[in-house]
Amino acid sequence: MSKVETIYLKDYKKSEFTVKTCDLVFELFEEYAQVTNLMHIIKVDKNSKDLLLNSVDLELIEIYLDDVKLNESRYIIEKEHLRVLDVGDEFKLIIINKIYPQLNSELEGLYKSGSIFCTQNEPEGFRRITPYIDRPDVMAVFRTTLVADRERYPILLSNGNRETNFKLDDKRHGATWFDPHPKPSYLFALVAGDLGVIQDKFVTKSGKYARLYIYTDKGNESKCKHAMKSLKESMKWDEDVYGREYDLDLYNIVAVDSFNMGAMENKGLNIFNSAYVLADEDSATDGNFMAIQSVIAHEYFHNWTGNRITCRDWFQLTLKEGLTVFRDQCFSADLNSKEVKRIEDVRALRERQFVEDGSPTAHPIQPDSYMTINNFYTATVYEKGAEVIRMIYTLLGEEKYRKATDLYFETFDSQAVRTDDFLWAMSKAGGIDLKQFERWYHQSGTPKLQVDEKFEEGKYTLTLTQIIPNAVDGSEQKPYYFPLKMALLDDSGKEIEAKTLTISKESEDFVFKTNLKPILSINRDFSAPIIVEQAENNYAFLMKHDKNSFVRYESAQSFGVATMEALMRGEAIDEAFVKAYGHILGSELDLSFKALLLELPSVTALMQRQEEVDFEPIYEAKEKLEKHLAAAFEDKLLEIYTQNHKPLCKELDAKSMGERSIKNRCLKLLSALKSDKIIETANAQYNDSITMTDRVVALDILENIAPLHAKVSQEHFYKRYKNDTLVMNKYFSLLASSQREGVLERVAALQNDDAYNELVPNLVRSLIGSFSRNYKYFHAKEGLGYKFVVDKIIDIDKINPQMASGLAGAFKIYEKLNSVNKKLMRAELERVVSEPSISKNVYEIVSKIIKIS
Numbered sequence: 001m002s003k004v005e006t007i008y009l010k011d012y013k014k015s016e017f018t019v020k021t022c023d024l025v026f027e028l029f030e031e032y033a034q035v036t037n038l039m040h041i042i043k044v045d046k047n048s049k050d051l052l053l054n055s056v057d058l059e060l061i062e063i064y065l066d067d068v069k070l071n072e073s074r075y076i077i078e079k080e081h082l083r084v085l086d087v088g089d090e091f092k093l094i095i096i097n098k099i100y101p102q103l104n105s106e107l108e109g110l111y112k113s114g115s116i117f118c119t120q121n122e123p124e125g126f127r128r129i130t131p132y133i134d135r136p137d138v139m140a141v142f143r144t145t146l147v148a149d150r151e152r153y154p155i156l157l158s159n160g161n162r163e164t165n166f167k168l169d170d171k172r173h174g175a176t177w178f179d180p181h182p183k184p185s186y187l188f189a190l191v192a193g194d195l196g197v198i199q200d201k202f203v204t205k206s207g208k209y210a211r212l213y214i215y216t217d218k219g220n221e222s223k224c225k226h227a228m229k230s231l232k233e234s235m236k237w238d239e240d241v242y243g244r245e246y247d248l249d250l251y252n253i254v255a256v257d258s259f260n261m262g263a264m265e266n267k268g269l270n271i272f273n274s275a276y277v278l279a280d281e282d283s284a285t286d287g288n289f290m291a292i293q294s295v296i297a298h299e300y301f302h303n304w305t306g307n308r309i310t311c312r313d314w315f316q317l318t319l320k321e322g323l324t325v326f327r328d329q330c331f332s333a334d335l336n337s338k339e340v341k342r343i344e345d346v347r348a349l350r351e352r353q354f355v356e357d358g359s360p361t362a363h364p365i366q367p368d369s370y371m372t373i374n375n376f377y378t379a380t381v382y383e384k385g386a387e388v389i390r391m392i393y394t395l396l397g398e399e400k401y402r403k404a405t406d407l408y409f410e411t412f413d414s415q416a417v418r419t420d421d422f423l424w425a426m427s428k429a430g431g432i433d434l435k436q437f438e439r440w441y442h443q444s445g446t447p448k449l450q451v452d453e454k455f456e457e458g459k460y461t462l463t464l465t466q467i468i469p470n471a472v473d474g475s476e477q478k479p480y481y482f483p484l485k486m487a488l489l490d491d492s493g494k495e496i497e498a499k500t501l502t503i504s505k506e507s508e509d510f511v512f513k514t515n516l517k518p519i520l521s522i523n524r525d526f527s528a529p530i531i532v533e534q535a536e537n538n539y540a541f542l543m544k545h546d547k548n549s550f551v552r553y554e555s556a557q558s559f560g561v562a563t564m565e566a567l568m569r570g571e572a573i574d575e576a577f578v579k580a581y582g583h584i585l586g587s588e589l590d591l592s593f594k595a596l597l598l599e600l601p602s603v604t605a606l607m608q609r610q611e612e613v614d615f616e617p618i619y620e621a622k623e624k625l626e627k628h629l630a631a632a633f634e635d636k637l638l639e640i641y642t643q644n645h646k647p648l649c650k651e652l653d654a655k656s657m658g659e660r661s662i663k664n665r666c667l668k669l670l671s672a673l674k675s676d677k678i679i680e681t682a683n684a685q686y687n688d689s690i691t692m693t694d695r696v697v698a699l700d701i702l703e704n705i706a707p708l709h710a711k712v713s714q715e716h717f718y719k720r721y722k723n724d725t726l727v728m729n730k731y732f733s734l735l736a737s738s739q740r741e742g743v744l745e746r747v748a749a750l751q752n753d754d755a756y757n758e759l760v761p762n763l764v765r766s767l768i769g770s771f772s773r774n775y776k777y778f779h780a781k782e783g784l785g786y787k788f789v790v791d792k793i794i795d796i797d798k799i800n801p802q803m804a805s806g807l808a809g810a811f812k813i814y815e816k817l818n819s820v821n822k823k824l825m826r827a828e829l830e831r832v833v834s835e836p837s838i839s840k841n842v843y844e845i846v847s848k849i850i851k852i853s
């Protein structure tokens, strides 16, 4: 790999030109597409001479400047640019070029997903469609005409509202769309295909009528209902909670199977990975339904936080993403269980973001440099970004936060702005100084908070010390400013005191007057994204008595971690933990919450605490503890299972989902016993249950403890669903996550399965991605897991660099590995960077992991 250029935030310069309007004509054919791009351009910097347009892999046909055809002396085709020489202050530019959507396997720009033409332009895809000033702070009004075969592509869509439809004689037809809102090119979209549709409407709070459409491959229409319901819920919620109304007559969503990410908020024409649209009880799990609700909301909320107000440059990505994730998290919390949602969000943050933040690819939520921005759609920018917004919300309180977002929308509507502008609005309307708080935007790594307690003569002193990790380059970082929700409890669990402390110093004492020694409940609701380190603990007590459900969960997790770590040191199982676990089993609690309390700590959670990561002892300890708990509580677990197992119930209300989650948690724990009875129970659940939720749990258990039964049910499952690629994702991922010997060989063979296709990112993530998260086999001591995944990265990089760099994420743990694994992994990673044609996407991730540049 030759040297890759790094781009720095500090080098940001305003664009020398801007585009007022962009009129596009797309003529879509089976071999290629022809694009005619008419731009009205204005020179902003009067000293500039040449117009530099971004242009990647485009075949230029003709250029006209103010209607005069330019000869080749007037422009230069550079590597990733088109330079038009010596242009005036204001002019009309027409560019005609050819592209090959059918050959586009990167899935950026205009491409084909099955028989559907669609686009993906964030962040830098538009330059693969037509030469343009492809940056988010250049905002133009777009008009789009599509022309295509009438039979193959009856549906023609673009942003905004439809202006006209027309028929041509030669079996072709066309449509023109106009979007009145100026927008950056990354929000441009088009779709052409033979699609099924469901439609509905929403009346906004000021009485405007918006028609809603969800398009999908024909035959899948009935699977779009949940998405439609979620869309209407989102529209209502954004009016109620943020006062934000929809601003077009039309809202279109199109589901496609080949998509690099979850979904995309293109103005008025969202394009979705079909995994986040299509669902019915027969083919989707409860988790899928919840994910659809939140991704639909996420993209809808972007209409204000992202589209109306967009980013000045890509370093500001968290401006729209962190804020929009925070908004979708609150939405899902409001519509479902607040407590459960918060715990799930924190769990996801720790599993992915904490790992990233502790690795050499750690970066601030606002990075200051990148090789390719595609690599920065990360858990840090999104999920930690959302935690940062949540802290602002906590610091301001609901009312002031709403005033501050109103001010933000008022002040910056239709502009491309920075995170600093957002913070200005928060600080101004919130009446607080956020200067020190800004460090959350510029520093990386997860801070630790060391908690020391002292009790003497009616006085309780809490000493809180921030331990701030160094940045990746070794430079020192400074203490943070954050809200810390806490309470002091008496020995019956009653709150003596409950407040939100504001932490700003490196170390500080907080003194409370109290006559009896209190029990501390700290970082309630996970008010700050930190790691709390406590010398003293009261896990069992807090698990039982804390009113704050997050702290109850946290205490159960920490107690589980302590118990497993003792096991790993060769000590016996702590019976106090077993007792506390039994107490939860016997308690009357919301069932989904109870299922979370009963979850043992993940392997990832334990591995992050190891000085030098070694998986075997973790797996051993986990297995031991599971067996012990399953044996100790066999009857109780079976009783809960039987009470809540309702094979013919497919309702999606909180109660039914809670029943499924608790009884599946119990069944999973019982499976540690590997008894005939449990095998039978799982087998019966597979055969009798009508929900996908129940079936995948049963399949998973059988796969891991009963290979013979598994074979039968898997064959049955495969036959039934082999044509449903969303279900096949579950199938591949289940097999690749298996803990049974020989998984690598089976994964390798599954690549030849008829249902598998390396061009479809969902399938690659399900098979190869799941295998790379199957620590036991990915990190197998001979290094064969590493070799397999590296071979795949090198292959897939040639098809789709974004997909390949996503797979490279599995290696982020490198630095922390034990020396044996580390050596094996390094050898494989060196193979990646020495690959001459490796993409900058993969190069950036791998070179940072093994620290070469």
Ligand code: PHE
Pocket (backbone or CB within 6 Å): 120, 122, 123, 260, 261, 262, 263, 264, 265, 298, 299, 321, 377
């Ligand atoms: N902006 C999209 C979202 O967060 C994510 C995305 C990024 C999709 C890049 C495709 C490509 O909703």
Ligand code: ZN
Pocket (backbone or CB within 6 Å): 298, 302, 320, 321, 324
């Ligand atoms: Zn987003």
